[in-house]
Amino acid sequence: MAKPRLEPTPEFYQFGLGFHQDLDVRGKTEDEIWAIVLDPFTGQDRIRLREFLDRITRDDVSDAELLRLWNATPADDWFSDGGLRIILKQARNRLLQPRSRPSWRGHDRSGRRRG
DSSP states (O other), rough: OOOOOOOOOHHHHHHHSSOTTTHHHOSHHHHHHHHHHHTOOOHHHHHHHHHHHHHHTTTTHHHHHHHHHHHTTTOOOOOOHHHHHHHHHHHHHHHHHOOOSSOOBBBBSSBBBOO
C-alpha cells in the first residue's frame, strides 16, 4: 500500500512566502534572515510549522518529495536536493528557540501598545 501523499500545510505555504527575492537585502546576517522568515509565526502556527517540518525532514521522505512540497509554495528561492533538507532542518531547530524579537501585533507604528 502506497503512503498517502503529503500536502503543504497553510503554515508551510506561509513559510515559503518568506523566501522572496529580496530576503538577502532585508536581512544581512543569517540570524536576521531567519528572524524575517520565522518571526511571523506565533503560538499554534509556530508549533504546527515546526511539527510539519519535523515530519517532512525525516529520512522516509525523499528529496524529490521535499522538492515537490517546496515547489508548491510561492518561494522565490531554490535549493538543491540535499540543500533543501538542510535548510528545513535548520528552520525546525530555530523554531524550538524563543522568537528573536517581539511581535508588533497590537502595537502602533511608533511601537506603543494599542488599547
